[in-house]
Amino acid sequence: MKEQFTISVFTENHIGILTHISIIFTRRHINIDSITASETEAQGIYRYTIVVTETRDMVRKVVKQIEKIIEVFQAYYHTTKEIIHQEIALYKLPIKAIAQGAELEKVLRQHNARILTVETEFLIVEKSGHKEETQVLLEQLEPYGVIEFVRSGRVAIIKPMWRFNEGLHEMEKNPEVTLA
Amino acid sequence: MSEVETTKSISTDFKDSSDLMVPHSSKTIRVTGCEAVVKSLLAEGVNTIFGYPGGAIMPVYDELYKNRDEIHHILTRHEQGAVHAAQGYARVSGKVGVCIATSGPGATNLITGIADAYIDSTPIVCITGQVGSHLLGTDAFQEADVVGITMPVTKWNFQVTKAEDIPTAIAKAFYIAKSGRPGPVLLDITKDAQFNEIDFEYKQCKKIRSYIPVPTIKMNKIDEAAEIINKAEKPFVVFGQGIILGRAEKEFKQFIEKGGLPSAWTILGLSALESDHPLNMGMLGMHGNYGPNKLTNECDVLIGVGMRFDDRVTGDVTRYAKQAKIIHIDIDKAEINKNVKTTVGIHADVKEALPLLTNLIKSRTHAGWIAEFHKLQQIENEKIIQSEVFPIQGKLTMGEVVRIISEKTNGEAVIVSDVGQHQMITCRYSKFKQSKSNITSGGLGTMGFALPAAFGAKIAAPERTVVAIIGDGGIQMTIQELGTILQTNVNLKIVIMNNNYLGMVRQWQELFFDKRYASTYMINPNFVTVAQGYGIESKKIESRDNVAQSIQNMLDHDGAYLLEVIVGKEDNVFPMVPTGASVEDIRLE
Numbered sequence: 001m002k003e004q005f006t007i008s009v010f011t012e013n014h015i016g017i018l019t020h021i022s023i024i025f026t027r028r029h030i031n032i033d034s035i036t037a038s039e040t041e042a043q044g045i046y047r048y049t050i051v052v053t054e055t056r057d058m059v060r061k062v063v064k065q066i067e068k069i070i071e072v073f074q075a076y077y078h079t080t081k082e083i084i085h086q087e088i089a090l091y092k093l094p095i096k097a098i099a100q101g102a103e104l105e106k107v108l109r110q111h112n113a114r115i116l117t118v119e120t121e122f123l124i125v126e127k128s129g130h131k132e133e134t135q136v137l138l139e140q141l142e143p144y145g146v147i148e149f150v151r152s153g154r155v156a157i158i159k160p161m162w163r164f165n166e167g168l169h170e171m172e173k174n175p176e177v178t179l180a
Numbered sequence: 181m182s183e184v185e186t187t188k189s190i191s192t193d194f195k196d197s198s199d200l201m202v203p204h205s206s207k208t209i210r211v212t213g214c215e216a217v218v219k220s221l222l223a224e225g226v227n228t229i230f231g232y233p234g235g236a237i238m239p240v241y242d243e244l245y246k247n248r249d250e251i252h253h254i255l256t257r258h259e260q261g262a263v264h265a266a267q268g269y270a271r272v273s274g275k276v277g278v279c280i281a282t283s284g285p286g287a288t289n290l291i292t293g294i295a296d297a298y299i300d301s302t303p304i305v306c307i308t309g310q311v312g313s314h315l316l317g318t319d320a321f322q323e324a325d326v327v328g329i330t331m332p333v334t335k336w337n338f339q340v341t342k343a344e345d346i347p348t349a350i351a352k353a354f355y356i357a358k359s360g361r362p363g364p365v366l367l368d369i370t371k372d373a374q375f376n377e378i379d380f381e382y383k384q385c386k387k388i389r390s391y392i393p394v395p396t397i398k399m400n401k402i403d404e405a406a407e408i409i410n411k412a413e414k415p416f417v418v419f420g421q422g423i424i425l426g427r428a429e430k431e432f433k434q435f436i437e438k439g440g441l442p443s444a445w446t447i448l449g450l451s452a453l454e455s456d457h458p459l460n461m462g463m464l465g466m467h468g469n470y471g472p473n474k475l476t477n478e479c480d481v482l483i484g485v486g487m488r489f490d491d492r493v494t495g496d497v498t499r500y501a502k503q504a505k506i507i508h509i510d511i512d513k514a515e516i517n518k519n520v521k522t523t524v525g526i527h528a529d530v531k532e533a534l535p536l537l538t539n540l541i542k543s544r545t546h547a548g549w550i551a552e553f554h555k556l557q558q559i560e561n562e563k564i565i566q567s568e569v570f571p572i573q574g575k576l577t578m579g580e581v582v583r584i585i586s587e588k589t590n591g592e593a594v595i596v597s598d599v600g601q602h603q604m605i606t607c608r609y610s611k612f613k614q615s616k617s618n619i620t621s622g623g624l625g626t627m628g629f630a631l632p633a634a635f636g637a638k639i640a641a642p643e644r645t646v647v648a649i650i651g652d653g654g655i656q657m658t659i660q661e662l663g664t665i666l667q668t669n670v671n672l673k674i675v676i677m678n679n680n681y682l683g684m685v686r687q688w689q690e691l692f693f694d695k696r697y698a699s700t701y702m703i704n705p706n707f708v709t710v711a712q713g714y715g716i717e718s719k720k721i722e723s724r725d726n727v728a729q730s731i732q733n734m735l736d737h738d739g740a741y742l743l744e745v746i747v748g749k750e751d752n753v754f755p756m757v758p759t760g761a762s763v764e765d766i767r768l769e
Contacts, residue, residue, distance in 0.1 A: 011390070016327065016328075020331055023331060027332070061514070065514050067513070068512070068514055070388065070390065070391050073389075073390045
């Protein structure tokens with residue numbers, strides 16, 4: 001049975017890792033729902049968060065193949081229940097939306113969204129949340145004439161306390177430390 | 181690809197002058213990037229390189245020329261020849277094979293061999309030249325994104341754009357290629373990096389913090405496996421190249437001998453266990469032996485050692501050894517539970533894991549169970565083997581030729597086969613006494629592999645007889661390498677099994693496509709004349725009367741020899757597990 005998995009990959013900062021990881025998904029015809037990458041709390045070590053909808057068995061195989069990439073430290077996969085995750089969405093609305101006053105304010109309040117900036121012709125609304133939540137806001141903002149909409153990939157923190165990050169800090173302090 | 185750029189690329193990447201003022205430590209010397217390449221190779225103990233020059237790699241070639249007494253560079257006739265030769269060299273010697281090519285087409289011509297080395301876990305380091313770093317990404321002359329192209333088929337690759345990165349990149353390349361599950365590594369070095377100067381100091385790479393080549397064994401897994409083996413009544417071992425790559429031939433033999441474990445090999449595992457060992461039950465897979473295939477689905481415990489349950493070995497995987505508990509020992513974690521679901525997966529180096537397991541298993545003989553293999557072997561002997569290797573009428577068969585070669589070399593030769601019917605026949609009927617003696621393209625099935633790989637094997641083991649057995653199709657894919665033999669005077673024996681067909685494809689067309697022989701019939705050149713054109717002694721034989729003597733003459737000849745054998749046009753290889761069938765449905769006709 002297919003379900004949504006969030007894969008976390010910890011890597012060196014090395015050109016080409018993203019391509020290398022994505023080739024592994026492409027070979028098996030797995031569509032990536034979303035992907036994000038950035039530096040972790042340990043300098044020089046990067047974290048990729050990849051969301052896919054697949055069977056557990058397939059995800060397990062893919063994760064092991066990702067771990068074969070020389071510059072990858074570790075890769076993990078989790079179901080949605082095992083993580084806290086978030087996405088950010090930005091909405092560009094015409095300035096005339098403000099003229100509708102209280103109504104827009106109500107929508108933004110309900111969704112816990114905020115106005116990032118107001119320019120002469122447009123304003124930018126920001127909301128973070130799960131995809132379904134940012135999607136609902138999009139639908140409710142449509143009547144105001146959404147000019148542009150963008151949503152980030154998922155970022156996720158894993159709920160179980162784990163020791164991997166301790167290893168990260170040790171590696172940061174001492175380049176001789178290997179991740180066992 | 182000997183096109184040479186008309187304008188010499190000028191190094192633009194000099195370090196600023198203050199760098200030059202830094203006093204050099206006693207350990208370092210000032211060298212150019214290309215000198216650093218050659219010094220690094222020497223530091224890794226490299227004395228043989230296969231390659232082909234061209235514009236972007238010329239600085240390195242200039243250094244190789246200056247160091248020609250220390251590094252023997254062999255000029256092949258095509259870059260594919262160079263990479264296959266490096267593979268053959270690595271497979272026979274156990275050392276890392278090295279090949280070198282220029283940018284663009286030189287590098288892309290390596291791809292087939294790199295992919296072959298990747299799927300067959302062969303340690304090679306490929307060095308390619310690249311356009312100057314200021315030209316990268318501009319579609320410059322002979323620029324190809326080789327790092328991008330080879331990413332899915334290398335264990336590691338890296339583009340060096342700064343001369344100072346050369347020693348560490350080469351050190352990493354050799355370490356990665358040979359450690360853990362071996363594989364091909366490619367280094368792409370820009371021309372400016374070859375020209376710029378650095379302070380050279382070489383340190384061998386001993387570890388990489390994100391890479392764990394040899395896992396720590398979990399003892400509980402060994403205990404579990406031993407318990408299962410000790411309870412087994414019909415245990416069966418299937419082994420692969422991991423035994424050879426892990427140099428664990430001795431440990432493996434002790435393991436199966438103590439446990440009385442009948443064992444069968446994948447074609448890459450062939451020669452890890454001597455052919456006449458009483459526990460050697462023969463070949464697995466599509467054209468493997470009758471007993472090992474049939475009994476895979478009757479054993480109660482299946483033990484995979486240093487192999488990866490390839491689809492050519494398992495047949496229909498949903499009907500593969502379902503009745504058995506499966507133990508799988510492999511150094512590559514991604515192989516465990518990839519194709520076959522295991523009861524116990526042991527992620528380990530076989531050389532470490534096998535003695536631990538041997539300690540815990542009971543001494544057994546399993547005579548009754550082994551007799552079942554012998555019974556099926558008897559059936560196969562009568563129905564197939566006898567008429568294939570000792571025919572009394574009709575055209576020559578590939579099987580009798582392989583048998584005679586094996587007899588006349590006393591099972592001590594390195595046998596290199598290409599891909600197709602003759603490959604299956606060669607693996608089925610060659611007998612071996614020592615490891616690292618059977619060289620073939622197993623995973624990728626690369627036609628054209630054998631001639632250059634055999635050449636590389638002979639360079640690695642000049643004291644051994646090396647016989648390349650090749651079909652009439654495969655030989656023509658890399659026939660230009662006869663020129664390499666001409667230039668180097670290498671004493672290589674080449675046997676062409678000529679049936680004027682792409683025989684394996686034709687066999688499938690006969691069996692599964694109602695004999696519609698689409699594009700498999702071949703009108704061939706006069707191979708004897710071709711060989712003679714390259715100064716290679718040659719003979720063509722068709723008759724059973726002189727086959728043994730002709731093979732003897734070939735082996736006795738002091739120098740390279742090409743023997744063309746005309747075999748039955750529409751002979752088939754049996755037994756056969758048709759695609760999609762289960763191993764137990766193996767066909768004898």
